[in-house]
Amino acid sequence: AQRVTQPEKLLSVFKGAPVELKCNYSYSGSPELFWYVQYSRQRLQLLLRHISRESIKGFTADLNKGETSFHLKKPFAQEEDSAMYYCAVLGPGTYKYIFGTGTRLKVLA
Amino acid sequence: EPEVTQTPSHQVTQMGQEVILRCVPISNHLYFYWYRQILGQKVEFLVSFYNNEISEKSEIFDDQFSVERPDGSNFTLKIRSTKLEDSAMYFCASSKDSNQPQHFGDGTRLSIL
Numbered sequence: 001a002q003r004v005t006q007p008e009k010l011l012s013v014f015k016g017a018p019v020e021l022k023c024n025y026s027y028s029g030s031p032e033l034f035w036y037v038q039y040s041r042q043r044l045q046l047l048l049r050h051i052s053r054e055s056i057k058g059f060t061a062d063l064n065k066g067e068t069s070f071h072l073k074k075p076f077a078q079e080e081d082s083a084m085y086y087c088a089v090l091g092p093g094t095y096k097y098i099f100g101t102g103t104r105l106k107v108l109a
Numbered sequence: 110e111p112e113v114t115q116t117p118s119h120q121v122t123q124m125g126q127e128v129i130l131r132c133v134p135i136s137n138h139l140y141f142y143w144y145r146q147i148l149g150q151k152v153e154f155l156v157s158f159y160n161n162e163i164s165e166k167s168e169i170f171d172d173q174f175s176v177e178r179p180d181g182s183n184f185t186l187k188i189r190s191t192k193l194e195d196s197a198m199y200f201c202a203s204s205k206d207s208n209q210p211q212h213f214g215d216g217t218r219l220s221i222l
Contacts, residue, residue: 034210044213095165095207096154
């Protein structure tokens with residue numbers, strides 16, 4: 001079955017601490033992986049896609065095909081990183097994103 | 110930066126009534142999508158639309174739902190006879206191509222009474 005799992009509903013870290021938001025997926029074939037972020041009362045915004053291998057706002061994510069994971073990491077969390085983070089999969093030959101349930105990141109002062 | 114816009118931001122409708130949710134995708138995008146998010150649940154795909162026809166739909170998108178691009182700019186989602194369980198946040202999205210990232214609107218909160 002096609003599935004995206006984000007095991008943590010809520011993750012609280014202190015400012016300056018490292019953060020890792022977990023994402024595991026189950027998908028046959030070679031899907032594309034994305035991270036979207038939703039700040040309070042705002043729209044879903046693209047944060048990262050695995051094929052571009054960029055670092056946005058200090059966040060990185062590496063696709064591990066062996067572990068079927070795409071964890072989002074940042075070495076030093078900032079208060080403005082507090083938001084809802086969604087991992088999403090786009091399968092080959094399909095148009096639909098499959099989203100995880102999201103992780104709310106709270107960065108404490 | 111161009112954005113996907115959705116109207117209204119909040120729609121309250123009596124059960125059994127028809128509702129139309131409106132979206133203006135980014136102007137040079139060719140692929141359009143609707144998703145919904147029931148409170149406390151994940152964002153779920155409803156339908157994708159390309160070249161004036163549905164390219165993919167989920168099992169949620171039954172006969173009560175329809176989509177239309179009535180002119181060169183709008184993309185609408187119609188629910189014919191709303192049910193209580195249709196209460197959700199509905200997101201419109203668009204992309205330049207099917208393998209390009211999807212850009213989302215702010216969403217319309219639909220409340221069925």
